[in-house]
């Protein structure tokens with residue numbers, strides 16, 4: 251049967267469909283026809299040929315999931331909820347990253363037919379590889395859609411009907427998509443609309459969970475709508491001064507604004523300052539009714555971060571502690587750090603690259619964020635890239651981006667690299683010592699010329715970025731050993747700030763108290779003298795991050811508001827008090843101690859990397875990387 255394109259298809263597209271898809275039963279709408287067109291003319295695919303299928307190997311899946319660990323963790327509840335509803339009806343539920351590679355797959359009882367169709371973790375559904383399909387086309391079109399049966403580009407996928415919704419982060423960047431697929435659905439495409447509604451609802455819930463997590467330490471406004479419509483929650487995150495740090499998509503629609511809302515003062519959006527909102531909502535304990543310019547009245551609630559809420563209550567409502575710690579908060583009472591912060595403030599906004607050094611968990615990223623907040627670029631983006639956490643082969647495209655059609659498997663519309671994403675703001679390059687040599691040269695050129703030509707692109711993009719780099723490695727030694735470019739080192743190192751290990755901080759006791767206070771929130775919790783002594787003497791290889799985890803757990807275990815020795819984990823109790831002797835090479839000694847600690851912690855946790863990492867206060871990716879570096883094998887995850 252000849253496909254008859256609907257009349258709204260432009261003539262060229264109609265002719266294309268009639269020529270290439272003459273045998274299809276369905277009448278494609280414009281979105282599908284455009285995807286078919288791209289598949290043929292941009293991706294060079296032929297619908298009469300067999301589809302190629304890319305499936306990652308097990309070890310690649312592990313790396314891929316590690317790389318997307320945070321996204322997976324935040325999305326898994328949504329994936330679980332959706333699959334609980336859809337698996338019994340015969341749908342497979344999949345989560346993919348922004349390149350169309352699946353990260354999670356929940357299949358109905360009968361696994362094999364779904365697995366045979368590639369509905370498994372680690373399969374690549376990028377449109378440029380498999381043509382029109384739910385995940386790939388949903389990502390390419392950046393909108394919810396259904397790809398029903400023979401709307402799939404290749405006939406080998408034509409037994410699938412897929413409903414998909416893209417997922418965006420708080421900055422509007424594509425994180426991935428959520429997809430529900432069924433096999434051999436005999437009904438018409440319209441029969442899938444309800445499934446699409448459900449998938450879109452869960453996609454909103456995942457986006458909102460990600461938004462709340464991203465801005466957990468900030469004041470959060472909810473602009474009421476329909477109380478029963480959870481997927482339509484409108485969220486706006488504010489900094490301590492009442493400036494908009496981020497807003498979810500529903501909030502943009504409700505306020506009739508676009509992304510320019512970022513950095514606006516809340517009174518310009520709601521005609522009310524943050525202080526007035528705090529007063530009106532009694533420090534966030536009640537909702538209030540507000541009218542947006544010319545719009546209907548909205549029920550507004552305000553959630554204050556725990557410490558801010560407490561302080562707002564104590565001081566009758568008007569002042570808030572900063573949502574994200576400032577440089578001064580991070581420096582605490584450590585005189586060396588206080589001096590470093592004074593220097594930092596003097597060089598800010600003068601186009602000087604900053605280098606932060608220190609062991610894992612000493613607060614390098616927290617400092618980088620505080621530097622961003624203290625700079626004139628605070629209303630611009632803060633973009634981070636950890637050079638050690640992603641495979642070497644991906645660093646180049648992640649950092650410099652690529653334009654459409656640069657390589658097979660690349661996303662159709664190209665991708666803005668982190669450098670370009672950070673334009674007008676701050677780029678934080680963590681673990682810069684792990685930057686591969688050939689990319690060091692390219693980075694140096696970009697920094698010197700202040701412009702960037704993405705892979706496959708012809709037009710340079712001019713850059714205005716504050717660069718903050720961090721490393722736990724000894725860069726001068728790497729330069730001496732020829733492992734790091736000397737000229738790049740000097741370009742990055744306008745000012746170096748060394749963040750001391752927790753055990754070396756002069757304000758150790760105060761910092762432990764401050765972190766405890768923050769973790770305890772409104773609860774009244776104290777440390778016994780023995781617990782204080784133990785925590786102060788302990789070596790803290792995971793530094794502040796480890797301290798936070800230990801105290802979070804201790805607060806939960808505390809009886810009658812007292813944290814005693816029994817609330818502390820074995821590693822804090824078992825490692826001797828003495829500091830390692832200063833040897834010829836501090837770094838070698840530190841590495842040896844770190845390797846020994848990691849091995850013993852892994853053994854204590856029966857080889858379970860997740861719980862060993864948690865108890866060390868570092869993330870799984872960092873532990874994997876270090877195990878690899880020290881040649882220690884993980885037993886199981």
Ligand SMILES: Nc1ncnc2c1ncn2[C@@H]1O[C@H](COP(=O)(O)OP(=O)(O)OP(=O)(O)O)[C@@H](O)[C@H]1O
Pocket residue numbers: 579580581582608609610611612613614615616617680722765794795798868872
């Ligand atoms: N001075 C501080 N006061 C309170 N919290 C802090 C301080 N420094 C760091 N933190 C917290 O400790 C945790 C770890 O900090 P961060 O991620 O910045 O460390 P890092 O040096 O970048 O670690 P890595 O090298 O492993 O990436 C974060 O939750 C951060 O907010």
